[in-house]
Each structure stands twice: as structure tokens, then as C-alpha cells.
Amino acid sequence: EPEVTQTPSHQVTQMGQEVILRCVPISNHLYFYWYRQILGQKVEFLVSFYNNEISEKSEIFDDQFSVERPDGSNFTLKIRSTKLEDSAMYFCASSPTGVTPKAFFGQGTRLTVV
Amino acid sequence: AQSVAQPEDQVNVAEGNPLTVKCTYSVSGNPYLFWYVQYPNRGLQFLLKYITGDNLVKGSYGFEAEFNKSQTSFHLKKPSALVSDSALYFCAVRDEAIISSGSARQLTFGSGTQLTVLP
Numbered sequence: 001e002p003e004v005t006q007t008p009s010h011q012v013t014q015m016g017q018e019v020i021l022r023c024v025p026i027s028n029h030l031y032f033y034w035y036r037q038i039l040g041q042k043v044e045f046l047v048s049f050y051n052n053e054i055s056e057k058s059e060i061f062d063d064q065f066s067v068e069r070p071d072g073s074n075f076t077l078k079i080r081s082t083k084l085e086d087s088a089m090y091f092c093a094s095s096p097t098g099v100t101p102k103a104f105f106g107q108g109t110r111l112t113v114v
Numbered sequence: 115a116q117s118v119a120q121p122e123d124q125v126n127v128a129e130g131n132p133l134t135v136k137c138t139y140s141v142s143g144n145p146y147l148f149w150y151v152q153y154p155n156r157g158l159q160f161l162l163k164y165i166t167g168d169n170l171v172k173g174s175y176g177f178e179a180e181f182n183k184s185q186t187s188f189h190l191k192k193p194s195a196l197v198s199d200s201a202l203y204f205c206a207v208r209d210e211a212i213i214s215s216g217s218a219r220q221l222t223f224g225s226g227t228q229l230t231v232l233p
Contacts, residue, residue, distance in 0.1 A: 006157075033220060043158070043204060045220035056220060091157055103221060105150070107157035 002026045006092050006106035013082055013113055021077045021109045023092030032075045033093040033103060034067065036060070043091065049075065082113045116141045116209040120224035127195045128232050135190040135227045137205030146208040147188040148221065149179055153201045161203075164188060175199070195231045202226050 005024045013019050025032050034046040047057040049067050066078045075094075079086055089110050093103040117140045127133045139145055149161040162173025169181045179190045190203060206221040 004157075035220075035223075042225040043206075043223040045222070048220055058220070093158075102148075102160060102163060104160070105158040 002104070004092055004094055004104050004106035006090075006109050008109060009107065010110045011112070013111070015084060015113055016081050019079050019082055019111065021079075021090050021092075021111070023075045023077070023106055024073050025075055025092065025094030026096075026104055027073070029094035029096050029104070031055075031095045031097065032067075032069070033095075034077045035091045035093065035105075036088040037091065037108075038085075038088040046077070046090075079111075082111075084113050087111055087113045116145075116207050116222045118205050118207050118222055118224040120203075120205055120227045122227050123225070124228045124230070126230045126232060129197050130194050133190075133192050133195040133199070133229065133231070135203050135205075135229060137188045137190065137224060138186050139188060139205070139207045140186060141207060141209040143209050145188075147179070147181060148206040148208075149173065149177070149188075149190050150204045150206060150223075151201045152204065152226075158204065161190070195229075197231045197233050200229055200231045202228050 004026055007022045011019055032049045035043050036046055037043045045058050047061045047067055048055045064080045068076050089108045091108045092106040095103045119138045121136055125135055147164040150158040151161050152158050161177050162171050162179055164171045164181045172178045177192050179188055181188050204226050205224040208221055
């Protein structure tokens with residue numbers, strides 16, 4: 001079965017630094033998502049992306065976050081100035097269409113802000 | 115607004131016994147319902163979904179879930195649990211009324227239930 005891949009698997013960064021989390025969605029998918037899971041808490045929606053623009057974002061996705069699809073295969077999440085509370089597992093997901101309800105998730109990137 | 119509740123943080127069952135992981139939901143339209151499983155240090159793996167049709171949905175690894183509209187529930191079940199089923203299970207919902215607008219709406223996840231199957 002095709003997979004969503006995420007790199008790196010673990011990222012450690014100093015508070016205030018910028019990080020970029022990378023994702024390669026499934027090749028024929030059109031909708032892309034980022035979710036995060038703070039340790040011991042529920043999975044939370046951050047943002048959805050379609051046709052090279054954000055289609056929806058949650059209140060968590062503030063100005064320090066941005067997403068980009070720089071080429072035909074990658075989908076990135078940038079955190080401009082990391083805070084301690086940004087430490088979490090970040091999951092990328094993709095789906096063939098916005099109305100096809102099955103989202104495929106990557107393995108996640110564990111971000112640790114120190 | 116759409117929401118999901120998983121009332122049990124932890125479920126323990128003996129291997130070979132049936133298991134149930136509970137989930138209730140709230141949506142304004144018709145629900146699309148999902149179960150995902152998360153093993154330690156792994157991503158979310160899709161188990162099964164309910165869109166329409168039969169209320170009993172069969173999925174991966176012998177799991178099934180029953181959609182009950184009157185009780186707004188979508189409990190995950192397995193007739194005979196395995197130790198390897200021990201993992202964190204998440205129920206998720208999307209509101210069909212929102213989906214039909216064409217928006218790429220997000221899944222809303224429950225808080226998760228840690229299933230431990232004891233040998």
C-alpha cells in the first residue's frame with residue numbers, strides 16, 4: 001500500500017529556532033493535512049491544504065506556522081520561532097480528494113524543543 | 115461543530131476474550147466515522163470506516179465496529195483479543211454536511227483509549 005513519508009523522525013531544536021518538517025504525500029493525492037499530538041494528549045488538527053493554498057486551519061495554526069508545497073512531491077510545515085509548548089508529534093496526512101474520507105497518515109516527526 | 119468522545123482512557127482484557135473500545139460522536143449532519151490505531155513510536159494506522167450502508171463495518175486485523183445512529187455510537191470490537199492488539203486506539207469523525215460543501219475538512223479525533231491485552 002502506498003505510504004505517506006515524513007522526515008526527520010525526530011528533531012531536536014532550541015527554543016526560538018526555526019524548524020521545517022517535511023512530508024511526501026501519496027503521489028496522486030490532492031489534499032494534505034498536518035496534525036499534532038502533544039505527549040499524552042489527543043491528536044489535533046492544524047491545517048489542510050489544497051490547490052496550493054490553505055483551505056482550513058485551526059486556532060492552533062497561528063502566525064508562527066506556515067505550510068508550503070515547494071514542488072510536486074513535498075509538503076512542509078515550518079515553525080518560525082519554536083516554543084517549548086511546540087514539542088509534540090507532528091503527523092502529515094493526505095487524501096485523494098477532500099470528500100474521500102480516508103486520510104493516510106505518515107509515521108510522524110517527534111519535535112522536541114529545548 | 116463535530117466532536118468525539120472516548121469515555122475510557124484505558125481498557126484491559128485477557129487474551130482470547132472479546133474486546134470493546136467505546137466511542138460516541140456528535141455532528142450536525144451525517145457522520146463519517148473512523149478508527150485508527152497507534153502503536154508506540156508509530157503513526158496512525160487506519161483500521162476501518164463507516165460512510166453509509168451496513169451498520170456493522172469490518173476492518174483490518176479482525177476488528178469491526180458497529181454504527182448506532184440512535185445512540186450516536188461507533189464502538190470498536192474484536193471477538194478474540196491478541197496481545198499484539200495492545201495499542202492506542204483513536205475514534206475520529208467528519209461531518210458529512212460539511213464535506214458536501216467541498217471543503218477539505220479535518221478529522222476530529224477522540225482522546226484515545228489505551229488497550230492492553232494481557233497474556
